[in-house]
Amino acid sequence: MLEFFAFLLGLVTGSFLNVCIVRIPRELSVVRPRSHCPACEHELSWYENLPLLSYLALLGRCRSCKQPIGLRYPAVELITALLFLALSLQGFSTAAFFVYAALASALVVITFVDIDHYIIPDVITLPTIMVSPALALFVHHVSFVDSLLGILVGGGLLWSVAWVYEKARGQEGMGLGDVKLLAMTGGLLGWKAALFTLAAGSVVGSVVGIGVMIAQRRGMGTALPFGPFLAAGALAWVFWGPQFLDWYLSAAGGWSAGGWSAVVLPMVGA
Numbered sequence: 548m549l550e551f552f553a554f555l556l557g558l559v560t561g562s563f564l565n566v567c568i569v570r571i572p573r574e575l576s577v578v579r580p581r582s583h584c585p586a587c588e589h590e591l592s593w594y595e596n597l598p599l600l601s602y603l604a605l606l607g608r609c610r611s612c613k614q615p616i617g618l619r620y621p622a623v624e625l626i627t628a629l630l631f632l633a634l635s636l637q638g639f640s641t642a643a644f645f646v647y648a649a650l651a652s653a654l655v656v657i658t659f660v661d662i663d664h665y666i667i668p669d670v671i672t673l674p675t676i677m678v679s680p681a682l683a684l685f686v687h688h689v690s691f692v693d694s695l696l697g698i699l700v701g702g703g704l705l706w707s708v709a710w711v712y713e714k715a716r717g718q719e720g721m722g723l724g725d726v727k728l729l730a731m732t733g734g735l736l737g738w739k740a741a742l743f744t745l746a747a748g749s750v751v752g753s754v755v756g757i758g759v760m761i762a763q764r765r766g767m768g769t770a771l772p773f774g775p776f777l778a779a780g781a782l783a784w785v786f787w788g789p790q791f792l793d794w795y796l797s798a799a800g801g802w803s804a805g806g807w808s809a810v811v812l813p814m815v816g817a
Contacts, residue, residue, distance in 0.1 A: 550635045553644075557631030558598035560652055561624035568623065568659045571668050587612035598624040619659070627655055633786065643688040647785055650675075650735050654778035657728060661774030667724030672731045679734030689737040697733025701741030705729045725773045732781045739792060740784040747780035748773065 582591045589611035595601050602621040630651045653671050683694035705726045733741030
């Protein structure tokens with residue numbers, strides 16, 4: 548039953564995230580006006596706004612103007628519901644579940660906003676950075692010191708990479724939005740998670756970037772938003788990161804100086 552309610556909560560949250568994805572980049576209220584059709588501005592009744600069910604019942608079209616409803620709307624609802632369901636299966640405490648669910652929700656919004664507009668909204672990252680140490684104190688999903696170090700390591704490391712890239716290439720390689728996103732991740736998940744997120748995001752981003760360059764026959768100047776890859780890395784840490792790190796450290800020689808060199812250097816180099 549808990550998993551069922553987590554899935555339902557994810558569906559409802561996903562419906563709200565759709566509003567955030569559309570309105571936050573336009574600096575519009577996410578509360579008013581009520582949800583409406585973007586084509587004819589028909590205000591949706593409650594039964595037209597049920598997550599997934601309304602889309603299926605309306606056959607993917609507006610009841611008023613019959614224009615197609617974007618497939619992204621039910622996709623965001625389903626993705627969020629599946630993330631909440633997966634989190635509910637991890638055995639977290641109730642408080643920790645809601646912290647991770649809030650993080651997953653923020654990452655969903657950031658991913659789609661960055662894909663659409665190449666921006667990561669400060670309205671999401673900055674408040675989360677500020678409350679992360681307090682959450683660590685009360686929820687105990689990470690320690691207070693780990694949260695503070697995560698903010699410093701996450702934000703500082705990625706800012707350094709961006710600064711070096713800009714000096715070496717003479718152009719901006721990533722925006723400060725990515726820096727704030729990694730600082731937010733470190734604040735909520737700790738400094739090890741920040742390193743893992745950067746490494747995993749860099750690997751996935753490189754693979755996808757090479758694929759896009761080959762498919763589109765473009766050179767190294769191909770621009771891709773980095774936010775979605777950092778989001779994927781952060782979620783990977785939540786579900787598998789600590790176990791992966793334990794395995795990696797064991798394979799690299801434990802918690803010795805040599806072991807940590809084998810962990811940190813590839814991450815920074817990524």
